Amino acid sequence: MLINKLRAKFKLVSAMLIASFAINGCSSDGNNEDKIEQNIESNIDSSQGTLIKFDNTLFSIPSPYEIAFLVKNSKLDFDKSLLNPYNKSHNYTNNFQKALNLGVYGANLGYLNVFEQNSEAIQYFSVIKILSQELGIENAFDKQTITRIENNLGNKDSLMFIVSNSYRKADQYLKDNNRNDIGVLILAGGWLESTYMMTQLAQSSKNKEIATRIGEQKHPLDNLIKILSPYYNQSKDYAELIDALIDLAYDFDGIDINYTYAAPTVDVKNKLTVINSKSELIMTDQQLKTISDKIITIRKKIVD
Amino acid sequence: MKKITLLFTAFVALMFNLNTFAQVDVTTSICTKYIKTPYISDGQQYKALLNGDEIAEFHSTFYGGTTYRVVAATGQKEGNLIFSLYDKERNLLFTNRDYQNSTYWDFKFTSTVDCIIEAELDANSQSKSGFAIMLIGFKQ
Numbered sequence: 001m002l003i004n005k006l007r008a009k010f011k012l013v014s015a016m017l018i019a020s021f022a023i024n025g026c027s028s029d030g031n032n033e034d035k036i037e038q039n040i041e042s043n044i045d046s047s048q049g050t051l052i053k054f055d056n057t058l059f060s061i062p063s064p065y066e067i068a069f070l071v072k073n074s075k076l077d078f079d080k081s082l083l084n085p086y087n088k089s090h091n092y093t094n095n096f097q098k099a100l101n102l103g104v105y106g107a108n109l110g111y112l113n114v115f116e117q118n119s120e121a122i123q124y125f126s127v128i129k130i131l132s133q134e135l136g137i138e139n140a141f142d143k144q145t146i147t148r149i150e151n152n153l154g155n156k157d158s159l160m161f162i163v164s165n166s167y168r169k170a171d172q173y174l175k176d177n178n179r180n181d182i183g184v185l186i187l188a189g190g191w192l193e194s195t196y197m198m199t200q201l202a203q204s205s206k207n208k209e210i211a212t213r214i215g216e217q218k219h220p221l222d223n224l225i226k227i228l229s230p231y232y233n234q235s236k237d238y239a240e241l242i243d244a245l246i247d248l249a250y251d252f253d254g255i256d257i258n259y260t261y262a263a264p265t266v267d268v269k270n271k272l273t274v275i276n277s278k279s280e281l282i283m284t285d286q287q288l289k290t291i292s293d294k295i296i297t298i299r300k301k302i303v304d
Numbered sequence: 305m306k307k308i309t310l311l312f313t314a315f316v317a318l319m320f321n322l323n324t325f326a327q328v329d330v331t332t333s334i335c336t337k338y339i340k341t342p343y344i345s346d347g348q349q350y351k352a353l354l355n356g357d358e359i360a361e362f363h364s365t366f367y368g369g370t371t372y373r374v375v376a377a378t379g380q381k382e383g384n385l386i387f388s389l390y391d392k393e394r395n396l397l398f399t400n401r402d403y404q405n406s407t408y409w410d411f412k413f414t415s416t417v418d419c420i421i422e423a424e425l426d427a428n429s430q431s432k433s434g435f436a437i438m439l440i441g442f443k444q
Contacts, residue, residue, distance in 0.1 A: 172332070
């Protein structure tokens with residue numbers, strides 16, 4: 001346990017060191033691209049020759065939509081009580097709360113779309129639009145996009161495509177305008193809400209597949225901490241959120257993932273490679289319960 | 305004289321900036337045309353500035369039972385970027401170098417795997433530097 005804690009602390013310190021370089025780069029005068037260039041150059045890893053990192057980010061966070069599909073494929077029924085009520089959006093008064101809950105509502109919208117709850121989805125979409133405007137990223141949900149969404153309300157596949165694309169545009173806009181402190185909160189909110197919904201479903205249904213999906217969040221959570229860490233000193237809110245996630249990561253560290261490599265197979269004609277390697281996840285019921293309880297606590301601070 | 309020099313420098317910087325943004329926009333358009341239904345964007349856009357033989361590295365978890373599409377490009381035309389997929393043990397799972405630097409490739413994961421994607425400019429292309437853009441989509 002102590003080793004795990006030290007490992008997690010080391011991860012944070014490493015991330016913060018990288019972050020301090022990145023933030024120094026951002027604070028200088030100059031154009032956006034210069035800043036991006038400086039940030040990237042600051043992250044050159046001298047121990048590995050010319051290795052650099054994508055966006056100073058390095059890591060991806062699973063899409064809430066992707067997780068919603070995993071839930072749907074587990075043959076579980078729709079449960080409205082899992083959602084953060086859309087009428088609570090008025091309670092979110094500062095950018096920190098708005099960005100986190102933009103991510104939360106995005107995950108809710110993904111869940112609603114997958115289960116084809118169209119009338120409810122409209123309400124959530126309206127809230128997302130308002131929060132986006134308040135955060136200055138209305139370009140992601142511009143008039144053309146809104147028209148497309150309205151025209152595709154009955155078409156689940158198109159709707160998911162349009163909304164996911166809008167979140168990608170918002171991500172791009174925030175990165176290009178040095179507002180990634182907001183972008184990472186949207187990702188954090190989406191990840192937390194998706195993981196919260198999975199923990200609730202796993203507890204109520206005892207569905208093993210969902211439980212496995214929760215355990216598989218071990219590395220995405222590490223990734224999330226790493227992309228949030230540059231903003232640790234930005235405010236007390238960021239520090240508290242990151243500390244809570246690090247505390248959660250201690251529990252995920254107890255989950256074992258045994259990996260076995262197998263040669264992939266390639267279908268050149270269809271430009272498809274099948275990855276045949278296997279991962280086996282070992283997680284106890286107690287670990288699942290502890291993780292679920294901690295996620296409830298973190299989520300409560302975000303949505304209430 | 306100082307003012308003129310300053311204005312000229314600012315003008316050159318502005319032109320460079322606009323040119324860079326234009327390049328990124330074109331590269332993004334190349335990538336987005338391959339993320340179409342049934343593929344859905346993961347909601348993020350990954351970008352790195354590459355010079356010479358630099359390699360950009362990207363970490364991601366791919367879920368078992370899901371098919372993903374990885375799209376990566378640089379500059380104003382396709383085929384200038386090499387991307388390779390490794391597992392955490394650094395076993396090479398795929399490289400588009402073997403397939404004429406294909407701009408996109410699909411990956412079906414039978415089990416959840418943590419992976420590393422590396423991207424680099426093709427030494428044989430004319431590009432000596434540029435922004436690499438990468439998008440990931442998953443199949444509905």
